[in-house]
Amino acid sequence: RLWSSFGGKKKKNVYPLPPGPMGVPILGNLHMLGSLPHRSLHKFAKKYGPIMFIRLGLVPTVVVSSPEAAELFLKTHDYNFASRPPVQSAKYLHYGNKGLAFSQYGPYWRNIRKLCTLELLTNLKVEMFKPMRTDAMGGLVESVKIAAEARDVVDLSAMTQTVLGDMTYRMLFRRGDRVEIESTIQEALRLTGLFNLGDYIPYVGTLDPQGINRRLKNVSKVIDKYLEQIIDEHMRDAHEKRSRNDMDFVDVMLSLMHSKDTENQYGLDRPNIKAILLDMLEGGMDTSATAIEWGFSEVMKHPRVLKRVQEELRSVVGMDRMVDEADISKLEYLNMVVKESMRLHPVGPLLAPHESMEDLTINGYHIPKKSRIIINAWVIGRDPRVWSENAEEFYPERFIGTNIDVRGHDFKLLPFGSGRRSCPAIQLALTVVTIVLAQMLHCFDWELPNGMLPEDLDMNEKFGLAVSRANPLLATPTFRLSIHRM
Numbered sequence: 320r321l322w323s324s325f326g327g328k329k330k331k332n333v334y335p336l337p338p339g340p341m342g343v344p345i346l347g348n349l350h351m352l353g354s355l356p357h358r359s360l361h362k363f364a365k366k367y368g369p370i371m372f373i374r375l376g377l378v379p380t381v382v383v384s385s386p387e388a389a390e391l392f393l394k395t396h397d398y399n400f401a402s403r404p405p406v407q408s409a410k411y412l413h414y415g416n417k418g419l420a421f422s423q424y425g426p427y428w429r430n431i432r433k434l435c436t437l438e439l440l441t442n443l444k445v446e447m448f449k450p451m452r453t454d455a456m457g458g459l460v461e462s463v464k465i466a467a468e469a470r471d472v473v474d475l476s477a478m479t480q481t482v483l484g485d486m487t488y489r490m491l492f493r494r495g496d497r498v499e500i501e502s503t504i505q506e507a508l509r510l511t512g513l514f515n516l517g518d519y520i521p522y523v524g525t526l527d528p529q530g531i532n533r534r535l536k537n538v539s540k541v542i543d544k545y546l547e548q549i550i551d552e553h554m555r556d557a558h559e560k561r562s563r564n565d566m567d568f569v570d571v572m573l574s575l576m577h578s579k580d581t582e583n584q585y586g587l588d589r590p591n592i593k594a595i596l597l598d599m600l601e602g603g604m605d606t607s608a609t610a611i612e613w614g615f616s617e618v619m620k621h622p623r624v625l626k627r628v629q630e631e632l633r634s635v636v637g638m639d640r641m642v643d644e645a646d647i648s649k650l651e652y653l654n655m656v657v658k659e660s661m662r663l664h665p666v667g668p669l670l671a672p673h674e675s676m677e678d679l680t681i682n683g684y685h686i687p688k689k690s691r692i693i694i695n696a697w698v699i700g701r702d703p704r705v706w707s708e709n710a711e712e713f714y715p716e717r718f719i720g721t722n723i724d725v726r727g728h729d730f731k732l733l734p735f736g737s738g739r740r741s742c743p744a745i746q747l748a749l750t751v752v753t754i755v756l757a758q759m760l761h762c763f764d765w766e767l768p769n770g771m772l773p774e775d776l777d778m779n780e781k782f783g784l785a786v787s788r789a790n791p792l793l794a795t796p797t798f799r800l801s802i803h804r805m
């Protein structure tokens with residue numbers, strides 16, 4: 320198949336498109352994605368190879384399924400693939416692309432990205448929020464302790480959502496209470512994660528046959544009102560001089576916007592601030608909570624690993640205190656557990672979609688301009704060529720003596736992506752995921768409910784913005800520290 324046969328301009332010496340399954344008119348290959356697209360795309364990639372061409376509705380799409388191919392798209396030609404395709408949710412919910420995650424590549428995105436990496440998500444800023452996270456963890460341990468005394472079953476999935484919500488709201492807005500807005504944010508996350516026909520067949524977008532855009536507009540109004548109110552409150556309190564250590568994300572952005580010294584160097588306005596806050600709410604809560612949920616599930620399914628993690632915690636931390644974030648770097652085995660869990664369960668198995676900015680030839684294949692690029696990080700993490708025959712097995716020891724990390728330097732492990740569009744919050748995310756897991760496994764022993772055997776714990780997935788467990792993770796805690804007051 321040549322690009323010209325898909326409506327592209329006729330060119331001399333055109334290279335062929337990458338191979339891929341034949342589609343049907345209008346829908347292309349959309350109907351082949353199924354309920355878990357990362358798994359369906361893997362089946363096709365086995366037949367058509369690591370660079371595969373499909374059509375999602377009218378959108379030419381390239382699916383990348385090996386570490387070598389991922390390196391070509393995310394490193395060698397990173398610049399060309401650093402844009403994002405336009406999506407309906409950005410238009411209706413994200414202030415028409417005024418944030419970071421959905422913005423097309425260009426000076427606007429570069430500027431906002433710089434703001435996020437230099438002002439909001441720096442290692443220093445992550446460190447500054449440590450007391451707040453410690454406080455949130457203390458509250459969590461207290462409530463699980465009460466459940467332990469009553470021998471209650473705890474819904475670990477709901478519990479991680481709650482503590483992550485608490486940490487994220489406090490980091491962004493200083494306040495942790497969110498009763499009035501929580502369900503609307505959850506609805507926004509759900510709608511953004513839904514498959515929206517308008518993203519693939521543009522003229523269908525205006526008809527909105529699934530009613531998603533209408534619902535997006537409704538939640539957008541409620542969220543906008545909430546964010547306006549938060550910004551107003553912060554402006555009213557601006558006279559209360561805060562030290563840099565005490566500033567939440569809204570304070571930081573407002574001070575940059577009003578700074579006389581730096582003359583609003585990022586060109587911020589209220590819609591920018593609201594769009595960035597929404598990106599952080601959406602990008603920050605579900606992803607980290609889901610990563611913790613999978614890490615917990617794997618440890619519960621593998622008592623050998625649980626025992627080894629707890630032995631490490633006993634020897635590094637001791638039984639007379641809770642874990643402190645300063646301990647994390649010494650918890651070598653737990654860090655391997657986190658990596659191994661992210662290898663098998665990248666919460667964004669297809670990362671976020673990229674878009675090509677120009678026509679390009681890669682490995683002898685023509686990659687048309689404005690193609691959607693999907694990186695299947697899920698299949699890359701399970702490739703037996705790189706991870707050996709036991710690639711499907713949860714085996715943290717595979718990282719012993721290697722320097723493979725999750726930060727985008729190794730194209731065989733890409734839970735946060737790599738290159739220009741990779742996650743800007745890796746340090747924050749790893750800190751949060753590791754401390755919550757460490758604390759819960761240090762303070763408590765856990766048993767599956769109703770005598771369920773570890774091997775019977777199901778690991779079914781549910782597709783969405785983050786791919787989480789289909790069924791909540793339930794377990795009964797027993798307090799194991801030798802202190803009574805936290």
Ligand code: HEM
Pocket residue numbers: 419420421432598599600602603604606607610665666667670671672673734735736737739740741742743744747748749752
């Ligand atoms: C375990 C937790 C997390 C995981 C696994 C994760 C993963 C990812 C992935 C896969 C991408 C897309 C990369 C690509 O397109 O190639 C991404 C982008 C992004 N993430 Fe994260 N993330 C996590 C936590 C967070 C947190 C805590 C925040 C903010 C507070 C955040 C904010 C963002 C933003 C704003 C982007 C878009 C960047 C851009 O388009 O330039 N993420 N993340």
